[in-house]
Amino acid sequence: MAVDKLADFHGPHVQPPLPGHVRLSWYELTPRVSRIRVISHTCECRETTYELCAAAGQGFVRRNDRAEQTVHETVWTLTATARRIFEQILHGEAR
Numbered sequence: 001m002a003v004d005k006l007a008d009f010h011g012p013h014v015q016p017p018l019p020g021h022v023r024l025s026w027y028e029l030t031p032r033v034s035r036i037r038v039i040s041h042t043c044e045c046r047e048t049t050y051e052l053c054a055a056a057g058q059g060f061v062r063r064n065d066r067a068e069q070t071v072h073e074t075v076w077t078l079t080a081t082a083r084r085i086f087e088q089i090l091h092g093e094a095r
């Protein structure tokens with residue numbers, strides 16, 4: 001798998017949600033495995049950040065809301081699917 005160069009402090013900015021965007025289901029964190037790798041994350045300057053994560057051969061997106069101090073995650077799925085969800089979030093196509 002290619003290593004992306006996005007995983008530094010200044011990640012990309014999330015675009016505002018588009019009309020008719022996909023509404024993702026967000027779940028409470030389930031501590032399933034101890035080692036979670038963050039592949040990419042959105043810029044830390046925003047109140048809400050999203051992280052593309054990989055663990056145990058699967059992928060998912062984590063949402064950190066600093067204002068509400070909550071962390072949620074999507075379903076765990078194929079890494080490629082999780083990457084697509086992360087890109088949809090970035091482009092405002094899903095939230």
Ligand SMILES: [Zn+2]
Binds near residue numbers: 043
């Ligand atoms: Zn920023």
